Amino acid sequence: MCLIVFAWRVIPGVPVIAAANRDEYYDRPATPAGPWPEHPNVIAGRDLKGGGSWMGVTLDGPNGPKFAALTNIRGPNERRADAPTRGVLVADFLTGTLSAPAYLERIAPGAGEFNGFNLVLGDREALYWYSNRAGDDPRNGKPLEPGVYGISNGLLNDPWPKVVRTKAQFASLLCSGAPEDAYFEMLADTTRAPDMRLPETGVPLDMERMLSAVCINSPGYGTRTSTVVRLFADAPPALSERVVQPVCADECDA
Template sequence: MCVTFLYLNADAVGDANKYQLIVLNNRDEDFDRPTSLAAWQEGILAGRDEALPNERGGTWLGVKRDGRVGILLSMLEKNSLIIPGAPTRGRIVNEYLNSGCSAEEYGERIAECAHAFNGFNLLLLDRQDILIYLFRIYGFGNSRRQTPFKKVRHGTRLLEEKIKQLNGRPKNELIEEFIRILRDDTCHHPDEQLLSQTDQPEECSKEMSKLFYRFPPPFRYGTRSHTVVLIDGFGHVNYLERSQIPPSKDFENISWVDSVYEFDILD
């Protein structure tokens, strides 16, 4: 379970006080699943899943210095629909960012074999395509985009309101306000679409209806990290990942750590 919100504005190009791209992402995962903090590795800035011995380094969100961004969200599926032994989806973002392909080219390539994987939503961005979108805000979750969960619609509305208040404010303030959106714990239960996709106990489905959540004990699952990416009109990137570490047994005193990066997109 994850959510991603995107703001795209082609009119921002050349204006340091505006943003070509804003990305907000929550990663929801097992608290004990081995994960490394966001770092540069082989030209990709990303947090990484370290759970699978032969597939370590897969990621849910990655950025390259050329401005390309890849984001993967797993589809929420009932146990009966999960494909045993399906290839890991964690390699897909890295594969795109390492491919040299445009977003459109890689999208066509992965579509040919997507049936082999368990369900996913894949967001691919590159600077060549930004002119297609003059000004748009998007929300994505663990369902088809045509049938979003209530929390995705809610988060999209929160971002729409926040975008109206940008007004050249300091980036560190904006990032914290975007984090507050990602930490919104408004409950949207019952969510008929969410319930139709899961066979989890109702107490877990209720928590999953929130943007920011954790399952009740003894379950150890919930929101583990928040990521905010800003790309301004001059191609300067601010990246913050706020992650829960180490996996805590004390839910009331969870520690969080920030991984912060800045760089300029290479033309």
């Protein structure tokens, strides 16, 4: 997952609303969101290479349904090829019985073994953000305050152009009671940011431009799925996923 905007306790009766895009290499195999055969309580996509997931919910649990989502932190100079797959962090939480704070306490000692990540997880009672690159950020691993948040491949609410733009659009849709299609339209935005607003994340400028779009299209890599999740106070969660068809072929410009 490379962009997620989410609202925590903003809309009455819907503790969590999230809209997200998963960006990945087109040839990396994955299954669409659905019940996992060995864990039918889990509704999530699955990475068939690493075995983990990037976003999902459970239908029930000790504290009601759970939610988890993951984004990678872009750090090409820090990336280790032998690091464990980050998708297990979502999968293990959703398939396990631990509460969010207990799960974070369990994974924290070994978090440095992973390449950089953001993990958002919780239930109807509390929502948390945790990153192994957050340093002494006081929000890290603590219950989030009600509000609208955004994460791409930096830290929570880092002011990357697509995070700022999508958070603003997301908040407007929430306030207007927009239908689900409007959230998917927001996630389909292929506009790239102007150079002067691009973050510097250690990749070449042409790649920084390509990655600045909410919905990425490039040869071999781009936005694979868009997902909208709602965790209700008094009803089962709802997860809607749409497969994104690239608008350019392999000869398109990166």
